[in-house]
Every structure is written in structure tokens, then in C-alpha cells.
Amino acid sequence: MLHYxxxxxxxxxxxxxxxxxxxxxxxxxRQFDPQPFHTDPAAATQSLFGGLAASGWHTSSLTMGxxxxxxxxxxxxxxxxMQVDKMRWPRPTRPGDTLTAYATVISSKVxxxxxxxxxxxxxxxxxxxxxxxxxxxETMMWVQRRGDTPPR
Amino acid sequence: MLHYxxxxxxxxxxxxxxxxxxxxxxxxxRQFDPQPFHTDPAAATQSLFGGLAASGWHTSSLTMGxxxxxxxxxxxxxxxxMQVDKMRWPRPTRPGDTLTAYATVISSKVxxxxxxxxxxxxxxxxxxxxxxxxxxxETMMWVQRRGDTPPR
Numbered sequence: 241m242l243h244y245x246x247x248x249x250x251x252x253x254x255x256x257x258x259x260x261x262x263x264x265x266x267x268x269x270r271q272f273d274p275q276p277f278h279t280d281p282a283a284a285t286q287s288l289f290g291g292l293a294a295s296g297w298h299t300s301s302l303t304m305g306x307x308x309x310x311x312x313x314x315x316x317x318x319x320x321x322m323q324v325d326k327m328r329w330p331r332p333t334r335p336g337d338t339l340t341a342y343a344t345v346i347s348s349k350v351x352x353x354x355x356x357x358x359x360x361x362x363x364x365x366x367x368x369x370x371x372x373x374x375x376x377x378e379t380m381m382w383v384q385r386r387g388d389t390p391p392r
Numbered sequence: 393m394l395h396y397x398x399x400x401x402x403x404x405x406x407x408x409x410x411x412x413x414x415x416x417x418x419x420x421x422r423q424f425d426p427q428p429f430h431t432d433p434a435a436a437t438q439s440l441f442g443g444l445a446a447s448g449w450h451t452s453s454l455t456m457g458x459x460x461x462x463x464x465x466x467x468x469x470x471x472x473x474m475q476v477d478k479m480r481w482p483r484p485t486r487p488g489d490t491l492t493a494y495a496t497v498i499s500s501k502v503x504x505x506x507x508x509x510x511x512x513x514x515x516x517x518x519x520x521x522x523x524x525x526x527x528x529x530e531t532m533m534w535v536q537r538r539g540d541t542p543p544r
Contacts, residue, residue, distance in 0.1 A: 268453075271453075271457060272456050272457040272460075273453075273457065273460050274457070274460055274461065275465075275470045275471065276470070287469075288470070288472065288534075295453075295456070296473050297449070297456050298453075300452075301420075301423075301424040301425075301447075301449045301450075302424065305423060308424075308425050308426055308427055313427075317439075317440055318427045318429060318439065318440070319427065320440060321448050321481070322480065323478065323479060324477075324479040324529075325479070327479070328474065329473070
């Protein structure tokens with residue numbers, strides 16, 4: 241089990257990889273972002289993307305999927321996100337791209353109102369097979385402290 | 393068609409509504425956030441959520457889905473997100489919740505490097521049937537200026 245105390249600044253978690261298919265890109269977009277550059281390979285060539293690209297929300301959700309199946313699956317109370325900042329998608333995710341996600345601890349702070357918990361700030365980054373960044377963001381996660389830690 | 397010039401600070405866009413089912417919550421979570429409080433109604437009762445709750449990434453993706461089917465479907469070059477900040481989920485989305493999204497223009501700025509485009513900053517907010525906020529965030533969108541606008 242991972243507790244608040246295990247999130248030491250600099251510690252990095254790496255995930256398995258996932259290769260995204262055209263069918264997955266289109267299925268996600270039809271439900272959550274039905275714009276031609278995400279749903280129609282022919283129409284997408286005429287868009288600013290120059291070809292079919294995954295919705296940014298798809299790339300971000302895939303990142304969550306990868307991280308929630310990594311060592312971070314063992315966070316004591318689950319991976320509970322409090323806030324996301326500075327989320328950007330420097331490179332569109334294309335059919336056939338293989339994504340790997342990384343989460344690096346930036347800082348942490350015990351909760352003032354609930355001293356049995358703390359807030360861990362992480363940098364999330366997902367890279368494709370060419371080591372280009374598909375998405376990056378800063379997240380704040382709500383994490384239980386170890387039971388044997390005396391309250392401050 | 394909506395261009396940069398149409399995004400006047402204070403202008404608000406409202407979407408249709410969508411009622412989220414338990415099956416949708418579980419299907420999304422199995423793919424993108426397979427934690428028991430998102431996939432297993434019985435196990436969820438023992439979690440910090442006290443019952444089945446949608447993944448925050450699901451609520452955010454539903455928000456994109458609602459907005460991309462609203463008047464914002466008519467943004468000239470499509471809804472292209474550049475950055476997301478301050479994304480928070482004050483209330484979990486539960487099975488049966490009916491969500492409606494709102495996007496309000498905060499500010500806008502012509503691009504220095506590509507004067508045919510501008511960046512529009514929006515506040516996105518999604519509320520449930522009890523007018524509780526399910527998610528809110530600040531987004532920056534890349535929007536084409538009108539063709540007849542002389543370059544500055």
C-alpha cells in the first residue's frame with residue numbers, strides 16, 4: 241500500500257504502454273468530442289490537425305487509465321484527484337501511437353483540516369513512441385497518511 | 393460560424409442536458425479509471441465516495457461532449473483546446489444525475505505569432521439536477537479571426 245509518506249519529491253512512477261487504434265479514437269470522440277478531426281479520417285485532413293487526431297480528453301483519460309493500472313493502483317484510499325492545472329497537449333495522439341505515462345512527485349503537504357490525509361502534487365506526462373509529449377499536467381491527489389503516524 | 397470576435401467577455405453558452413446511467417459510469421471507468429469506487433457499486437459503499445461515483449475524467453469528458461454539441465459546434469476551426477487550469481470536481485457525479493454545461497467567456501487575446509487567430513479564455517462549469525457543481529475549470533481555446541478583419 242502507498243501512503244502519503246511514500247510520495248517523496250522526485251519519486252517517479254512509470255506505466256505500461258498502450259497503443260491507440262483509429263477505432264478507439266473514433267469511438268471516444270463520437271461519444272465525448274464529435275468533431276470531424278476526431279471522428280472522420282477524410283475530413284480531418286482538411287482541419288488544423290492535418291489528419292485524424294484523438295480528442296485531448298481521450299489522451300488525458302488514457303493517461304488516467306495507464307496510471308490507475310500502475311504501481312499507483314496501490315494508493316491506500318485510491319487515486320483521488322483534487323485539482324488539475326496546466327494541462328496541455330503539445331502533440332496530437334494519432335492512430336497507432338503507443339503511449340506511456342509518467343507521474344513524478346513535486347511536493348506534498350499534510351491537510352490542515354483533516355490531518356489524517358495529505359495533498360500530493362504530481363507532474364503527469366504521457367509520451368508517444370517517439371518520446372514526444374502527448375499531454376502533461378499538474379495534479380493534486382488526496383492521500384491517506386499511515387495509520388501509525390501520530391497527528392501533528 | 394463563430395469567430396474570435398464573437399467571444400465577448402461575459403457571453404455564456406449553455407448546453408442540452410445528459411442523464412448519466414450506472415452502466416455508462418462503469419463502462420467508462422473499466423476503460424479509463426478502473427478503481428472500485430467507479431466500477432463496483434457494492435465496493436464503492438466502503439470508499440471515501442460512500443457509493444458509486446463517476447471518474448472525474450468521465451465528468452470532464454461528458455462536459456466536452458455537451459459543449460461540442462452546443463452552439464459552440466459552430467466555432468470556425470472547431471473547438472481546439474490549448475490549456476486547462478483549475479479543474480476541480482466539487483460533487484461526484486452519481487448514477488441518474490442529469491448534467492448541463494455552461495461556458496462563459498472570461499477574456500480573449502489575439503495571437504502574437506499567428507495574428508489570424510486568438511486565444512479565448514473560458515470558464516466551464518457543469519451542474520447536476522440540484523444545481524450543484526460537478527466540475528469546473530478554466531480553458532483556453534484557439535479561435536480563428538474573421539477573414540475580413542485587417543491584421544493588427
